[in-house]
């Protein structure tokens with residue numbers, strides 16, 4: 769089976785663009801590995817007034833208006849998922865959690881089982897909860913029967929760009945600038961998640 773048969777969805781939430789950028793890099797990596805990809809956002813839940821009060825948030829919303837919103841059909845379509853989500857008080861942003869909470873029907877019908885999954889995150893502080901966020905997201909994946917394909921230290925780029933084996937993570941300053949160069953790690957994560965999904969799919973067809 770060619771890796772081109774692997775379908776990978778990168779599903780993100782972002783207020784100010786960081787996780788959108790991480791997601792684009794992960795797509796780049798998955799494509800390099802030969803996967804068919806979709807880049808999808810989860811629905812925004814915040815009130816219009818809160819978004820409009822934050823120019824960076826408003827600008828990001830406007831800039832990504834055309835990014836398709838994820839549907840349950842996309843989760844059925846994909847063999848693999850990469851989730852990217854900002855850290856909020858050491859946990860995933862509620863927009864992503866709310867999306868997860870719409871997936872009961874798919875889960876009940878076994879449609880989320882055996883998907884290959886990894887996650888990424890960002891936060892404003894170096895130790896602001898990036899890993900806790902990724903691990904909390906992985907808790908839900910265990911319930912789905914997903915196969916977590918964490919990056920570990922499977923490539924030297926992980927040591928060079930922050931060294932997070934749980935999933936790519938980055939720290940952003942108040943202006944939204946990334947303080948570490950995690951592009952190589954996010955690309956590697958995209959490649960690895962797609963590659964493991966290829967192994968998995970081949971094995972299941974075997």
Ligand SMILES: Cc1cc2nc3c(=O)[nH]c(=O)nc-3n(C[C@H](O)[C@H](O)[C@H](O)COP(=O)(O)O)c2cc1C
Nearest residue numbers: 782783784785786787856857858890891892893896
């Ligand atoms: C309500 C709220 C809670 C946050 N909690 C944390 C936190 O626990 N630790 C941290 O370092 N940063 C925290 N942040 C900062 C965000 O993680 C940061 O803005 C985000 O990673 C940027 O990602 P984005 O550009 O994709 O929206 C918080 C931000 C908000 C608005």
